Amino acid sequence: MLIEHLDPVASSLFSLLAIASLLLAFVMLGSGWLKNYLYAFAAESWVIAIISAASGFYGHYPELYVIAVLTWLFRGMLLPYLIWRIIHRLDVNREIHVILQPSMSLVIGALFVMFALAVSNRVATVFHLQLTVAVLALTVMLSMKLIGFLMLAVRHEAISQILGLLVLENGIFLGSQVLVPGMPLLIEMVILFDLLIVVVCFGVLVRYLKTHAGTTSSLDLKRLVG
Protein backbone atom coordinates (compact mmCIF):
# COMPACT_ATOMS: atom_id res chain seq x y z
CA MET A 1 0.00 0.00 0.00
CA LEU A 2 1.33 3.40 -0.99
CA ILE A 3 0.42 5.35 2.10
CA GLU A 4 2.30 3.07 4.43
CA HIS A 5 5.70 4.33 3.34
CA LEU A 6 5.40 8.03 2.67
CA ASP A 7 7.99 10.56 3.73
CA PRO A 8 6.78 13.46 5.92
CA VAL A 9 6.84 16.06 3.16
CA ALA A 10 4.70 13.86 0.89
CA SER A 11 2.24 13.11 3.65
CA SER A 12 1.90 16.80 4.52
CA LEU A 13 1.34 17.49 0.81
CA PHE A 14 -1.39 14.85 0.70
CA SER A 15 -3.09 16.16 3.81
CA LEU A 16 -2.95 19.74 2.55
CA LEU A 17 -4.50 18.74 -0.79
CA ALA A 18 -7.18 16.60 0.87
CA ILE A 19 -8.12 19.39 3.24
CA ALA A 20 -8.13 21.93 0.41
CA SER A 21 -10.67 19.85 -1.46
CA LEU A 22 -12.77 19.56 1.70
CA LEU A 23 -12.65 23.33 2.03
CA LEU A 24 -13.84 23.73 -1.56
CA ALA A 25 -16.79 21.46 -0.75
CA PHE A 26 -17.57 23.88 2.07
CA VAL A 27 -17.39 26.79 -0.34
CA MET A 28 -20.09 25.04 -2.36
CA LEU A 29 -22.13 24.50 0.78
CA GLY A 30 -21.89 28.09 1.95
CA SER A 31 -22.63 29.93 -1.25
CA GLY A 32 -25.97 30.76 -2.82
CA TRP A 33 -24.86 31.41 -6.38
CA LEU A 34 -24.80 28.59 -8.92
CA LYS A 35 -21.74 30.00 -10.69
CA ASN A 36 -19.81 29.86 -7.41
CA TYR A 37 -20.76 26.20 -6.92
CA LEU A 38 -19.52 25.50 -10.37
CA TYR A 39 -16.16 27.23 -9.94
CA ALA A 40 -15.64 25.51 -6.57
CA PHE A 41 -16.48 22.15 -8.13
CA ALA A 42 -14.03 22.73 -10.98
CA ALA A 43 -11.29 23.76 -8.54
CA GLU A 44 -12.01 20.71 -6.39
CA SER A 45 -11.64 18.46 -9.44
CA TRP A 46 -8.30 20.08 -10.25
CA VAL A 47 -7.13 19.42 -6.70
CA ILE A 48 -8.17 15.80 -7.05
CA ALA A 49 -6.27 15.57 -10.34
CA ILE A 50 -3.18 16.85 -8.51
CA ILE A 51 -3.73 14.21 -5.82
CA SER A 52 -3.86 11.50 -8.50
CA ALA A 53 -0.67 12.75 -10.10
CA ALA A 54 1.05 12.99 -6.68
CA SER A 55 0.10 9.45 -5.70
CA GLY A 56 1.27 8.29 -9.11
CA PHE A 57 4.58 10.04 -8.51
CA TYR A 58 5.15 8.84 -4.96
CA GLY A 59 3.76 5.33 -5.46
CA HIS A 60 5.31 4.72 -8.90
CA TYR A 61 2.04 3.99 -10.65
CA PRO A 62 2.52 5.44 -14.15
CA GLU A 63 -1.10 4.77 -15.11
CA LEU A 64 -2.23 7.24 -12.47
CA TYR A 65 -0.85 10.07 -14.63
CA VAL A 66 -3.37 9.07 -17.27
CA ILE A 67 -6.07 9.13 -14.61
CA ALA A 68 -4.90 12.56 -13.49
CA VAL A 69 -5.08 13.95 -17.00
CA LEU A 70 -8.48 12.32 -17.57
CA THR A 71 -9.77 13.68 -14.25
CA TRP A 72 -8.54 17.14 -15.12
CA LEU A 73 -10.10 16.98 -18.60
CA PHE A 74 -13.42 15.42 -17.61
CA ARG A 75 -14.15 16.59 -14.09
CA GLY A 76 -12.23 19.82 -14.25
CA MET A 77 -13.11 21.05 -17.73
CA LEU A 78 -15.83 19.11 -19.54
CA LEU A 79 -18.40 18.57 -16.77
CA PRO A 80 -18.18 22.18 -15.52
CA TYR A 81 -18.50 23.38 -19.11
CA LEU A 82 -21.62 21.26 -19.69
CA ILE A 83 -23.19 22.48 -16.45
CA TRP A 84 -22.19 26.05 -17.25
CA ARG A 85 -23.99 25.69 -20.56
CA ILE A 86 -27.14 24.47 -18.80
CA ILE A 87 -26.97 27.37 -16.33
CA HIS A 88 -26.38 29.83 -19.14
CA ARG A 89 -29.25 28.60 -21.29
CA LEU A 90 -31.78 28.31 -18.50
CA ASP A 91 -30.84 31.67 -17.03
CA VAL A 92 -30.94 30.59 -13.39
CA ASN A 93 -28.42 32.38 -11.23
CA ARG A 94 -29.02 31.53 -7.65
CA GLU A 95 -30.89 29.44 -5.14
CA ILE A 96 -34.00 31.46 -4.42
CA HIS A 97 -35.82 29.43 -1.79
CA VAL A 98 -33.33 28.23 0.80
CA ILE A 99 -34.37 25.67 3.40
CA LEU A 100 -31.22 26.19 5.44
CA GLN A 101 -29.32 29.46 5.70
CA PRO A 102 -25.76 29.18 4.36
CA SER A 103 -24.24 29.86 7.79
CA MET A 104 -26.37 27.15 9.37
CA SER A 105 -25.40 24.66 6.69
CA LEU A 106 -21.72 25.53 7.23
CA VAL A 107 -22.04 24.73 10.92
CA ILE A 108 -23.91 21.47 10.16
CA GLY A 109 -21.14 20.64 7.70
CA ALA A 110 -18.58 21.16 10.48
CA LEU A 111 -20.57 18.73 12.66
CA PHE A 112 -20.52 16.24 9.77
CA VAL A 113 -16.75 16.53 9.58
CA MET A 114 -16.49 15.77 13.29
CA PHE A 115 -18.76 12.75 12.84
CA ALA A 116 -16.67 11.59 9.89
CA LEU A 117 -13.52 11.96 11.99
CA ALA A 118 -15.01 9.80 14.74
CA VAL A 119 -16.09 7.13 12.26
CA SER A 120 -12.80 7.04 10.40
CA ASN A 121 -10.84 6.83 13.66
CA ARG A 122 -12.94 3.81 14.48
CA VAL A 123 -12.41 2.28 11.05
CA ALA A 124 -8.68 2.96 11.22
CA THR A 125 -8.32 1.17 14.55
CA VAL A 126 -10.29 -1.81 13.29
CA PHE A 127 -8.15 -2.10 10.15
CA HIS A 128 -4.89 -1.17 11.92
CA LEU A 129 -4.30 1.92 9.82
CA GLN A 130 -2.21 3.96 12.21
CA LEU A 131 -1.14 6.49 9.61
CA THR A 132 -2.49 10.00 9.82
CA VAL A 133 -2.85 10.34 6.05
CA ALA A 134 -5.09 7.29 5.91
CA VAL A 135 -7.33 8.65 8.67
CA LEU A 136 -7.38 12.04 7.00
CA ALA A 137 -8.27 10.58 3.62
CA LEU A 138 -11.05 8.52 5.17
CA THR A 139 -12.34 11.58 7.03
CA VAL A 140 -12.30 13.77 3.95
CA MET A 141 -13.94 11.07 1.88
CA LEU A 142 -16.73 10.50 4.41
CA SER A 143 -17.31 14.16 5.08
CA MET A 144 -17.42 15.05 1.38
CA LYS A 145 -20.01 12.34 0.91
CA LEU A 146 -22.04 13.70 3.83
CA ILE A 147 -21.75 17.24 2.47
CA GLY A 148 -22.90 15.99 -0.92
CA PHE A 149 -25.93 14.39 0.72
CA LEU A 150 -26.59 17.61 2.63
CA MET A 151 -26.47 19.60 -0.62
CA LEU A 152 -28.85 17.14 -2.25
CA ALA A 153 -31.21 17.45 0.71
CA VAL A 154 -31.28 21.18 1.34
CA ARG A 155 -31.17 22.57 -2.19
CA HIS A 156 -34.09 22.84 -4.56
CA GLU A 157 -32.51 23.88 -7.82
CA ALA A 158 -31.99 20.89 -10.06
CA ILE A 159 -28.57 22.18 -11.06
CA SER A 160 -27.25 22.38 -7.53
CA GLN A 161 -28.56 18.87 -7.01
CA ILE A 162 -26.42 17.67 -9.92
CA LEU A 163 -23.46 19.41 -8.32
CA GLY A 164 -24.25 17.78 -4.96
CA LEU A 165 -24.16 14.41 -6.69
CA LEU A 166 -20.85 15.28 -8.30
CA VAL A 167 -19.35 16.35 -4.96
CA LEU A 168 -20.39 13.02 -3.50
CA GLU A 169 -18.71 11.30 -6.42
CA ASN A 170 -15.59 13.47 -6.01
CA GLY A 171 -15.37 12.36 -2.38
CA ILE A 172 -15.34 8.69 -3.35
CA PHE A 173 -12.78 9.33 -6.06
CA LEU A 174 -10.48 11.23 -3.70
CA GLY A 175 -10.63 8.47 -1.11
CA SER A 176 -9.88 5.82 -3.72
CA GLN A 177 -6.92 7.79 -5.08
CA VAL A 178 -5.28 8.04 -1.66
CA LEU A 179 -6.29 4.72 -0.11
CA VAL A 180 -6.18 2.27 -3.04
CA PRO A 181 -4.18 4.03 -5.75
CA GLY A 182 -3.57 0.83 -7.67
CA MET A 183 -7.21 0.47 -8.62
CA PRO A 184 -7.34 -0.70 -12.25
CA LEU A 185 -7.35 1.98 -14.88
CA LEU A 186 -10.43 0.57 -16.58
CA ILE A 187 -12.66 0.97 -13.53
CA GLU A 188 -11.62 4.59 -13.09
CA MET A 189 -12.33 5.33 -16.74
CA VAL A 190 -15.71 3.64 -16.48
CA ILE A 191 -16.56 5.85 -13.50
CA LEU A 192 -15.52 8.97 -15.43
CA PHE A 193 -17.67 8.10 -18.42
CA ASP A 194 -20.54 7.20 -16.09
CA LEU A 195 -20.37 10.69 -14.68
CA LEU A 196 -20.44 12.19 -18.13
CA ILE A 197 -23.59 10.24 -18.91
CA VAL A 198 -25.11 11.30 -15.59
CA VAL A 199 -24.55 14.96 -16.37
CA VAL A 200 -25.89 14.67 -19.91
CA CYS A 201 -29.01 12.85 -18.65
CA PHE A 202 -29.46 15.45 -15.99
CA GLY A 203 -29.16 18.17 -18.59
CA VAL A 204 -31.92 16.60 -20.65
CA LEU A 205 -34.07 16.20 -17.54
CA VAL A 206 -33.54 19.79 -16.45
CA ARG A 207 -34.53 21.13 -19.84
CA TYR A 208 -37.60 18.89 -19.81
CA LEU A 209 -38.41 20.28 -16.38
CA LYS A 210 -38.03 23.79 -17.69
CA THR A 211 -40.29 23.30 -20.67
CA HIS A 212 -43.02 21.40 -18.83
CA ALA A 213 -43.02 22.91 -15.36
CA GLY A 214 -41.57 26.29 -16.29
CA THR A 215 -38.99 26.15 -13.54
CA THR A 216 -35.90 24.25 -12.52
CA SER A 217 -36.76 24.22 -8.83
CA SER A 218 -37.94 20.89 -7.49
CA LEU A 219 -40.14 22.79 -5.01
CA ASP A 220 -42.75 23.21 -7.72
CA LEU A 221 -42.98 19.51 -8.46
CA LYS A 222 -45.77 18.83 -5.99
CA ARG A 223 -48.50 17.53 -8.23
CA LEU A 224 -48.54 13.82 -8.92
CA VAL A 225 -49.13 13.10 -12.57
CA GLY A 226 -50.11 9.64 -13.74
Added chain:
Amino acid sequence: MSARDVLLQIAQVVTVMSLAPLIQGVIAQFEERIQRGRGPGVLQPYRDLWKLFHKGVVVPQTASWLFWAAPVIAFTAMLTVPLLIPVLTNYPLPLSDMGDILGGGLILTLGSFVLVLAGLDTSSAYGGIGSSRAVMVAILAEPTLIVVFVGITLLAKAMLPFVVNHLLVENWAAYWSPAHLFVVAAFFILLLVETDRMPIHSSSSFEIYMIEEARILEYSGPLLGLIRWASMMKQFILYTIFCNVLVLPWGLSVEGTGLGALGAAGGLVIKFILVAGVVVTVETAQSRLRFYRYQEPLAASFLLAVLSIISTQMS
Protein backbone atom coordinates in the same frame (compact mmCIF):
# COMPACT_ATOMS: atom_id res chain seq x y z
CA MET B 1 13.74 39.47 37.69
CA SER B 2 16.21 42.10 36.58
CA ALA B 3 15.74 45.83 36.15
CA ARG B 4 16.16 45.45 32.40
CA ASP B 5 13.24 43.04 32.20
CA VAL B 6 11.03 45.44 34.12
CA LEU B 7 12.06 48.24 31.76
CA LEU B 8 11.31 46.03 28.77
CA GLN B 9 7.93 45.20 30.24
CA ILE B 10 7.17 48.91 30.55
CA ALA B 11 8.54 49.46 27.04
CA GLN B 12 6.05 46.92 25.66
CA VAL B 13 3.13 48.87 27.11
CA VAL B 14 4.58 52.18 25.94
CA THR B 15 5.11 50.76 22.43
CA VAL B 16 1.47 49.73 22.22
CA MET B 17 0.29 53.10 23.57
CA SER B 18 2.43 55.21 21.31
CA LEU B 19 2.30 53.27 18.05
CA ALA B 20 -1.43 52.40 18.07
CA PRO B 21 -2.55 55.74 16.54
CA LEU B 22 0.15 55.43 13.90
CA ILE B 23 -1.24 52.09 12.70
CA GLN B 24 -4.72 53.56 12.66
CA GLY B 25 -3.42 56.43 10.54
CA VAL B 26 -1.62 54.07 8.16
CA ILE B 27 -4.77 52.01 7.69
CA ALA B 28 -6.88 55.10 7.05
CA GLN B 29 -4.29 56.31 4.55
CA PHE B 30 -4.27 52.94 2.76
CA GLU B 31 -8.04 52.96 2.57
CA GLU B 32 -8.08 56.38 1.00
CA ARG B 33 -5.35 55.45 -1.45
CA ILE B 34 -7.15 52.30 -2.56
CA GLN B 35 -10.28 54.36 -3.11
CA ARG B 36 -8.20 56.89 -5.11
CA GLY B 37 -8.44 59.56 -2.42
CA ARG B 38 -5.63 61.47 -0.82
CA GLY B 39 -6.32 60.79 2.83
CA PRO B 40 -5.78 62.85 5.96
CA GLY B 41 -2.13 61.92 6.54
CA VAL B 42 -0.61 59.21 8.67
CA LEU B 43 -0.34 61.33 11.83
CA GLN B 44 -3.96 62.48 11.90
CA PRO B 45 -5.01 60.16 14.80
CA TYR B 46 -2.36 61.79 17.02
CA ARG B 47 -3.73 65.23 16.17
CA ASP B 48 -7.29 63.99 16.83
CA LEU B 49 -6.32 62.66 20.24
CA TRP B 50 -4.50 65.92 21.07
CA LYS B 51 -7.59 67.90 20.13
CA LEU B 52 -9.94 65.66 22.11
CA PHE B 53 -7.83 65.84 25.26
CA HIS B 54 -7.98 69.64 25.19
CA LYS B 55 -11.74 69.88 25.06
CA GLY B 56 -14.32 70.08 27.81
CA VAL B 57 -16.58 67.18 28.82
CA VAL B 58 -20.32 67.24 28.30
CA VAL B 59 -22.15 64.58 30.32
CA PRO B 60 -25.79 63.67 29.63
CA GLN B 61 -28.15 64.16 32.56
CA THR B 62 -29.26 60.53 32.41
CA ALA B 63 -25.73 59.19 32.80
CA SER B 64 -24.62 57.33 35.92
CA TRP B 65 -21.15 56.62 37.32
CA LEU B 66 -20.73 53.97 34.62
CA PHE B 67 -20.45 56.73 32.04
CA TRP B 68 -17.25 57.93 33.73
CA ALA B 69 -15.87 54.51 34.62
CA ALA B 70 -16.27 52.78 31.25
CA PRO B 71 -13.56 54.66 29.28
CA VAL B 72 -11.11 54.30 32.15
CA ILE B 73 -11.77 50.54 32.52
CA ALA B 74 -11.54 50.01 28.76
CA PHE B 75 -8.25 51.91 28.59
CA THR B 76 -6.79 50.04 31.59
CA ALA B 77 -7.76 46.71 30.06
CA MET B 78 -5.87 47.60 26.91
CA LEU B 79 -2.86 48.58 29.02
CA THR B 80 -2.90 45.17 30.74
CA VAL B 81 -2.89 42.90 27.71
CA PRO B 82 0.54 43.97 26.33
CA LEU B 83 2.07 42.57 29.50
CA LEU B 84 0.96 39.08 28.50
CA ILE B 85 1.89 38.85 24.83
CA PRO B 86 5.20 39.00 22.93
CA VAL B 87 5.34 42.58 21.67
CA LEU B 88 9.09 43.17 21.71
CA THR B 89 10.79 40.12 23.22
CA ASN B 90 10.25 36.48 22.38
CA TYR B 91 10.73 35.34 25.99
CA PRO B 92 8.36 35.90 28.93
CA LEU B 93 8.90 39.07 30.94
CA PRO B 94 8.29 39.29 34.75
CA LEU B 95 4.51 39.68 34.78
CA SER B 96 3.82 37.55 31.71
CA ASP B 97 2.75 34.55 33.75
CA MET B 98 -0.29 36.42 35.06
CA GLY B 99 -2.37 35.01 32.27
CA ASP B 100 -2.32 32.90 29.12
CA ILE B 101 -4.00 33.46 25.75
CA LEU B 102 -7.46 32.91 27.27
CA GLY B 103 -6.71 35.45 29.99
CA GLY B 104 -5.69 38.02 27.39
CA GLY B 105 -8.88 37.35 25.43
CA LEU B 106 -10.90 37.76 28.62
CA ILE B 107 -9.37 41.17 29.36
CA LEU B 108 -9.92 42.33 25.78
CA THR B 109 -13.56 41.27 26.03
CA LEU B 110 -13.91 43.10 29.35
CA GLY B 111 -12.96 46.30 27.52
CA SER B 112 -15.71 45.86 24.93
CA PHE B 113 -18.17 44.77 27.62
CA VAL B 114 -17.89 48.00 29.63
CA LEU B 115 -18.35 50.00 26.43
CA VAL B 116 -21.54 48.06 25.71
CA LEU B 117 -22.77 48.90 29.22
CA ALA B 118 -21.82 52.55 28.71
CA GLY B 119 -23.79 52.62 25.45
CA LEU B 120 -26.86 51.36 27.30
CA ASP B 121 -26.26 53.61 30.32
CA THR B 122 -27.36 56.96 28.91
CA SER B 123 -30.59 55.41 27.54
CA SER B 124 -30.23 57.13 24.21
CA ALA B 125 -31.65 55.33 21.21
CA TYR B 126 -28.40 55.17 19.23
CA GLY B 127 -26.36 53.83 22.12
CA GLY B 128 -28.91 51.07 22.61
CA ILE B 129 -28.85 50.12 18.94
CA GLY B 130 -25.07 50.13 18.87
CA SER B 131 -24.81 48.04 22.01
CA SER B 132 -27.33 45.46 20.89
CA ARG B 133 -25.62 45.14 17.52
CA ALA B 134 -22.20 44.84 19.12
CA VAL B 135 -23.51 42.11 21.43
CA MET B 136 -25.11 40.29 18.51
CA VAL B 137 -21.76 40.14 16.76
CA ALA B 138 -19.80 39.40 19.95
CA ILE B 139 -22.05 36.45 20.86
CA LEU B 140 -21.07 34.76 17.63
CA ALA B 141 -17.43 35.90 17.65
CA GLU B 142 -16.72 34.70 21.17
CA PRO B 143 -17.14 30.92 20.67
CA THR B 144 -15.02 31.17 17.52
CA LEU B 145 -12.31 32.97 19.48
CA ILE B 146 -12.36 30.24 22.11
CA VAL B 147 -12.20 27.50 19.45
CA VAL B 148 -9.28 29.28 17.76
CA PHE B 149 -7.48 29.40 21.11
CA VAL B 150 -8.17 25.71 21.64
CA GLY B 151 -6.76 25.05 18.16
CA ILE B 152 -3.60 27.00 18.99
CA THR B 153 -3.31 25.15 22.28
CA LEU B 154 -3.62 21.76 20.62
CA LEU B 155 -1.04 22.78 18.03
CA ALA B 156 1.62 23.93 20.51
CA LYS B 157 0.53 21.87 23.53
CA ALA B 158 0.61 25.09 25.58
CA MET B 159 -1.58 28.09 26.31
CA LEU B 160 1.25 30.63 26.44
CA PRO B 161 1.71 32.77 23.32
CA PHE B 162 5.49 32.64 23.74
CA VAL B 163 5.50 28.86 23.32
CA VAL B 164 3.48 29.12 20.11
CA ASN B 165 5.92 31.74 18.82
CA HIS B 166 8.94 29.51 19.55
CA LEU B 167 7.30 26.46 17.96
CA LEU B 168 6.48 28.30 14.74
CA VAL B 169 9.93 29.85 14.47
CA GLU B 170 11.74 26.56 14.94
CA ASN B 171 9.50 24.06 13.19
CA TRP B 172 8.74 24.56 9.50
CA ALA B 173 6.53 21.48 9.39
CA ALA B 174 4.34 22.99 12.11
CA TYR B 175 4.29 26.33 10.31
CA TRP B 176 3.03 24.83 7.05
CA SER B 177 0.73 22.24 8.65
CA PRO B 178 -2.95 22.55 7.74
CA ALA B 179 -3.80 23.09 11.42
CA HIS B 180 -1.74 26.26 11.59
CA LEU B 181 -2.93 27.61 8.25
CA PHE B 182 -6.56 27.12 9.28
CA VAL B 183 -5.97 28.89 12.59
CA VAL B 184 -4.43 31.79 10.66
CA ALA B 185 -7.42 31.97 8.31
CA ALA B 186 -9.94 31.79 11.18
CA PHE B 187 -8.06 34.41 13.19
CA PHE B 188 -7.88 36.70 10.16
CA ILE B 189 -11.69 36.75 9.96
CA LEU B 190 -11.83 37.38 13.70
CA LEU B 191 -9.37 40.23 13.25
CA LEU B 192 -11.71 41.82 10.71
CA VAL B 193 -14.66 41.34 13.04
CA GLU B 194 -13.02 42.63 16.19
CA THR B 195 -11.45 45.67 14.59
CA ASP B 196 -14.79 46.69 13.14
CA ARG B 197 -14.01 45.76 9.55
CA MET B 198 -16.60 43.10 8.81
CA PRO B 199 -18.34 43.44 5.44
CA ILE B 200 -21.45 44.65 7.27
CA HIS B 201 -19.67 47.40 9.18
CA SER B 202 -18.90 50.91 8.33
CA SER B 203 -15.93 52.34 10.16
CA SER B 204 -17.02 55.93 9.79
CA SER B 205 -19.74 57.42 11.96
CA PHE B 206 -21.92 58.79 9.20
CA GLU B 207 -23.88 55.75 8.13
CA ILE B 208 -26.60 53.65 9.63
CA TYR B 209 -24.45 50.53 9.66
CA MET B 210 -22.15 51.77 12.39
CA ILE B 211 -21.72 49.41 15.31
CA GLU B 212 -18.79 50.43 17.46
CA GLU B 213 -19.26 54.12 16.76
CA ALA B 214 -22.92 54.12 17.72
CA ARG B 215 -22.13 53.03 21.27
CA ILE B 216 -20.01 56.08 21.97
CA LEU B 217 -22.04 58.84 20.34
CA GLU B 218 -22.78 60.42 23.73
CA TYR B 219 -19.14 60.84 24.67
CA SER B 220 -17.11 63.96 24.15
CA GLY B 221 -13.75 65.47 25.03
CA PRO B 222 -11.11 63.51 26.96
CA LEU B 223 -13.47 60.59 27.64
CA LEU B 224 -14.03 60.14 23.92
CA GLY B 225 -10.29 60.46 23.45
CA LEU B 226 -9.70 57.64 25.93
CA ILE B 227 -12.22 55.41 24.15
CA ARG B 228 -10.76 56.15 20.72
CA TRP B 229 -7.27 55.46 22.01
CA ALA B 230 -8.42 52.23 23.67
CA SER B 231 -9.98 50.99 20.44
CA MET B 232 -6.80 51.80 18.50
CA MET B 233 -4.82 49.90 21.12
CA LYS B 234 -7.18 46.96 20.83
CA GLN B 235 -6.56 46.90 17.11
CA PHE B 236 -2.80 47.10 17.74
CA ILE B 237 -2.94 44.25 20.26
CA LEU B 238 -4.92 42.00 17.94
CA TYR B 239 -2.49 42.76 15.12
CA THR B 240 0.38 41.94 17.48
CA ILE B 241 -1.11 38.57 18.35
CA PHE B 242 -1.79 37.88 14.69
CA CYS B 243 1.74 38.84 13.55
CA ASN B 244 4.03 37.94 16.42
CA VAL B 245 2.30 34.74 17.46
CA LEU B 246 0.75 33.33 14.31
CA VAL B 247 1.87 34.66 10.94
CA LEU B 248 5.26 36.38 11.17
CA PRO B 249 6.82 35.14 14.42
CA TRP B 250 10.31 36.30 13.41
CA GLY B 251 12.13 39.50 14.19
CA LEU B 252 11.60 39.71 17.93
CA SER B 253 14.32 40.59 20.40
CA VAL B 254 15.96 37.40 21.66
CA GLU B 255 18.36 38.79 24.21
CA GLY B 256 16.41 41.82 25.31
CA THR B 257 18.99 44.52 24.64
CA GLY B 258 17.84 48.05 24.00
CA LEU B 259 18.90 47.92 20.36
CA GLY B 260 17.10 44.60 19.89
CA ALA B 261 13.91 46.03 21.38
CA LEU B 262 14.11 49.05 19.08
CA GLY B 263 14.66 46.76 16.12
CA ALA B 264 11.69 44.65 17.20
CA ALA B 265 9.51 47.77 17.37
CA GLY B 266 10.63 48.76 13.87
CA GLY B 267 9.99 45.24 12.60
CA LEU B 268 6.54 45.35 14.21
CA VAL B 269 5.64 48.45 12.23
CA ILE B 270 6.76 46.81 8.97
CA LYS B 271 4.77 43.64 9.72
CA PHE B 272 1.71 45.71 10.59
CA ILE B 273 1.95 47.65 7.36
CA LEU B 274 2.00 44.33 5.46
CA VAL B 275 -1.01 42.96 7.35
CA ALA B 276 -2.87 46.27 7.16
CA GLY B 277 -2.39 46.29 3.39
CA VAL B 278 -4.01 42.86 3.16
CA VAL B 279 -6.82 43.85 5.55
CA VAL B 280 -7.60 47.04 3.67
CA THR B 281 -7.53 45.26 0.31
CA VAL B 282 -9.93 42.61 1.57
CA GLU B 283 -12.18 45.19 3.15
CA THR B 284 -12.33 47.40 0.09
CA ALA B 285 -12.58 44.64 -2.48
CA GLN B 286 -15.37 42.79 -0.70
CA SER B 287 -18.85 44.09 -1.31
CA ARG B 288 -20.97 45.17 1.63
CA LEU B 289 -23.50 42.66 2.90
CA ARG B 290 -26.91 43.30 4.35
CA PHE B 291 -26.68 43.70 8.13
CA TYR B 292 -28.59 40.51 8.86
CA ARG B 293 -26.02 38.41 7.07
CA TYR B 294 -23.58 39.09 9.87
CA GLN B 295 -23.45 35.40 10.84
CA GLU B 296 -21.94 34.25 7.56
CA PRO B 297 -18.31 35.39 7.99
CA LEU B 298 -18.44 34.21 11.59
CA ALA B 299 -19.82 30.81 10.58
CA ALA B 300 -16.98 30.51 8.06
CA SER B 301 -14.47 31.44 10.75
CA PHE B 302 -15.97 28.91 13.17
CA LEU B 303 -15.78 26.26 10.47
CA LEU B 304 -12.11 27.01 9.81
CA ALA B 305 -11.33 26.80 13.52
CA VAL B 306 -13.12 23.44 13.79
CA LEU B 307 -11.21 22.16 10.75
CA SER B 308 -7.97 23.26 12.37
CA ILE B 309 -8.79 21.30 15.52
CA ILE B 310 -9.66 18.27 13.40
CA SER B 311 -6.37 18.48 11.55
CA THR B 312 -4.43 18.81 14.82
CA GLN B 313 -6.04 15.53 15.82
CA MET B 314 -4.51 13.93 12.73
CA SER B 315 -0.92 14.93 13.28
